[in-house]
Amino acid sequence: MxxxxxxxxxxxxxxxxxxxxxxxxxxxxxxxxxxxxxxxxxxxxxxxxxxxxxxxxxxxxxxxxxxxxxxxxxxxxxxxxxxxxxxxxxxxxxxxxxxxxxxxxxxxxxxxxxxxxxxxxxxxxxxxxxxxxxxxxxxxxxxxxxxxxxxxxxxxxxxxxxxxxxxxxxxxxxxxxxxxxxxxxxxxxxxxxxxxxxxxxxxxxxxxxxxxxxxxxxVLAHLDGINHVYVDASADPDQAVAIVMNSKLRRTAVCGAMETLLIDAAAPLALKQRLLAALLDGPCEVRGDAAVQAIDARVIPAVPQDFHTEYIAAIASAAEVAGVDDAIAHIQAHGSQHTECVVARDAAVAERFLGRVDAAIVLHNASTQFADGGEFGFGAEIGIATGRLxxxxxxxxxxxxxxxxxxxxxxxxxx
Missing domain, CATH: 3.40.605.10 (Aldehyde Dehydrogenase; Chain A, domain 1)
Structure with a gap:
């Protein structure tokens, strides 16, 4: 039977x-x-x-x-x-x-x-x-x-x-x-x-x-939600902190949660310090590359696998990137084509990110936790699909x- x-x-x-x-x-x-x-x-x-x-x-x-x-x-x-x-x-x-x-x-x-x-x-x-x-x-x-x-x-x-x-x-x-x-x-x-x-x-x-x-x-499905927030040098500092915090810590268990923070190397040091301090005080463990570790001593060293990990917990990886093109390259190498975000006041940077990042959902100046059918005005959703069919x-x-x-x-x- x-x-x-x-x-x-x-x-x-x-x-x-x-x-x-x-x-x-x-x-x-x-x-x-x-x-x-x-x-x-x-x-x-x-x-x-x-x-x-x-x-x-x-x-x-x-x-x-x-x-x-x-x-x-x-x-x-x-x-x-x-x-x-x-x-x-x-x-x-x-x-x-x-x-x-x-x-x-x-x-x-x-x-x-x-x-x-x-x-x-x-x-x-x-x-x-x-x-x-x-x-x-x-x-x-x-x-x-x-x-x-x-x-x-x-x-x-x-x-x-x-x-x-x-x-x-x-x-x-x-x-x-x-x-x-x-x-x-x-x-x-x-x-x-x-x-x-x-x-x-x-x-x-x-x-x-x-x-x-x-x-x-x-099958309609997504396997991982390895989502990034890229904070450009042109980002509004208050907006950037609010978006990063909400993307990671509003609910860490949802598939739209941020797992990796990418920070423009050209961003002001004060902005970098605010972003990391906000997460660490969240509290959220941050695993960063050498450049990020140098900004806040509480950041622990990241290993390569961290940038391929969906933590689903109060843990985030972080890296410095050399501008929007480097951020896009990082996302292409490590992302899961689920949800990606750029925080920027520079319209050209934003449009470059929106146009070139390959993901099911790409946001500008908004939390990755909006990756939800209800928030899209669909009433509800069954899931997020990241395939191409x-x-x-x-x-x-x-x-x-x-x-x-x-x-x-x-x-x-x-x-």
Missing amino acids: NLINDMARAARAALPALAAATTAQKSLAITAAAAAIRGRMAELLAANAADMAAAQASSVSAALQDRLALDAGRAAGIAAGLDAVAGLTDPVGEVIAQWAQPNGLQFSRVRVPLGVIGIIYESRPGVTADAAALCLMAGNACLLRGGSEAALSNAVLLDCVAFGLRSAGLPAAAVQMVPAGDRALVGQMLSAHGLIDVIIPRGGKGLIARVQQEARVP HARGPVALPELTIFKTLVRGTGQVRP
Whole structure:
């Protein structure tokens, strides 16, 4: 018996009903799920507290615990995120291009759902709600496989989503939860070619590496979030300090956190000292090259691997670079094509960085922690994609669709 194949077939059977669903019907399902979350807030927080206690007893890492933890504010944010998705423009059926040929054929390219989406994730209970809502609004069915550390929280959230589906008259098989704890089921998902149309992993490097190595199904993912902030000599000092601190320390466990600070060698010494002192007093351990060590004695020596490391902790690497081109070269050599930032008042420097850095998200004078679908105005996201096929950056509603081309003729035949 292959449980995943059975679940995927049920999900595929739900696709016609999702295709026929109106925007209002899909929005109703999502808002009803949000209302259910608010109505069951105490139950959700109690379930999460039990998940947290088990995680702490099992010595789950601090980063995973941060992603797992819910309080009233985060739980309310999950419900608000669903309401935001329900209010977004329905992408299904959107005409994204139209043209005609001299022979009179009329072409139109329209968005259609991807189909059945498998989502594999760790720790973050909010992904359960976000993924369900985004997949549903884009007309997709989904199989959700959350981590065992969030099993109780995810069960409550799935019940709320199921309530939303029932309220809108949509099939329950549109959103299903794969049992956690059995790693063999992940393997079944990765090999379900022809039944699952795309896999989206969201979690630690080990999980995503396994998915990318083993999948026989297309994958939308990022492996590392080795993100840089380059502070140019022209940067506003107050702005530079605020952006660096927020990029690194607002939440160290998110994939958009800064891991490496690059400082223009031509920047004023006072600015360099402020940047490093702010981080070190944060507190944040700084591992720097010789030039950075010379600025503040508290900086410890960096080794080459530090500049290839996603710390997901209050640790940052730092290096001096000889201007914007050297910063771009450093990012090309060490970055993961996720999120990169330049802090500069010089418009030419900023445009050079924005145009030449190869990453899914490139920012000017803004924190790397804006690498989030909600902050982009997408309502929510399932993850960040750094590949070069189909989607790049936050995976939200448009990225959960593909297109087909409609051709309208008046009897043309090809000579």
